Amino acid sequence: MSHGDRLSDKEIISDCLKGNVQAYAELVQRHQRMVFNVLYRFLGNYEASQDISQETFITAYRKLDTFNGSSKFSTWLCQIALNKARDLLRGQGVESLCEDLEDQLGMLAGSDSDTPHRRFEMTQENERIQHVLNQMPAHYREILLLKHLEGFSNEEIVDVLKITLENIKVRTFRAREMFKRIYEEMV
């Protein structure tokens, strides 16, 4: 019986492609936190992040046979998630879905009786950071989140955003400058 060794993402994907649908639950559990957090910080809206996280994993499962093993499964998921999130913003003609932060906090506090880990204390500093993110254009926001929230390398960000390394560098620089400027204005 299998116990002890943790299967790699690619081994689990191989299992899924052989028909072991249930194995996909492990992939979901490994990556849902990352996908959900990137989406929440990108969109600034809890419910939309939840919906798109689910859609991301469902789409990924249905396209699993197209997954190119040369990149990480996590970067592929991020690519799908951000594509969906951008489509959502584009459809609504907005740069973020942020509602009033106090409403957001109230909703979070009121709906997390089942998951203590979801109950987080959003300090004034955290509120300010989310405000700053919400004021930035989506293409700057996403690169900052991948780089500084998830710690992706430039090469991984290339996999997610499908733009050149040079563009990543330029965009990262500009995004940081804008982030710092807005952040300082809010202090």
Added chain:
Amino acid sequence: MTRPTEINDDDMMRRYLDGELTRPERALFLEKLIPSQRAELSAMEKALEALANLPVLSPPADMTTHIMTAIMPEKLSLFLRIKAWLLRHSVTGLEIGSMAVAAAVLFLLLSPGKFLSPVPAAPHPYIEAQAVASMAAGNAKVGFSLYAPGAKSVSLISDFNGWSSERSVQLHPLGNDKWGVTVKLRPGSYQYAFLINGHKVVTDPVARHVNDDFGHKNAIVTVI
């Protein structure tokens, strides 16, 4: 010997913040900064540190269930379908929803066979059901039960006890040939089976299954 790259303002700043500079380059970069640039760099590092330290949110507890329901609606176990339904319709959150699941599963266990009609007929006289009863401090109490006529002992072997019969968890007789036990589990997926009379391995016929490395199927329970 590596020669430090010449200072090139924006690109050096980016490379510094990305940790791409060698130690000599880093030292040279910092040395050449005038006080106002040093203050700028300090402010940038402070802002980015605040971004990196944003709290990590846990995704909704039922996300895995919803996703798995969507990708295999016909193959999902009765338990997970009931759980998903109850979670969608719960009023005050998972805890009540999960207790309702437990109650529902127990109800099904103790009910006439007609309630179990969606469950495939077991090839042996054992019928099993599982339930996530409650969750607190990252641990879920998971109830395992088995209908095992004639059994003298029933135990649980699983990932969480190394599949060891010596470290197996004993189920307690509940009367009417039913056995049960509740264990605390952290979030994750656990494969398991029952051991009857210390030697007969029985796979839960109604749970989700995964193939093990030896061509057998194990039941799997997921704590979310």
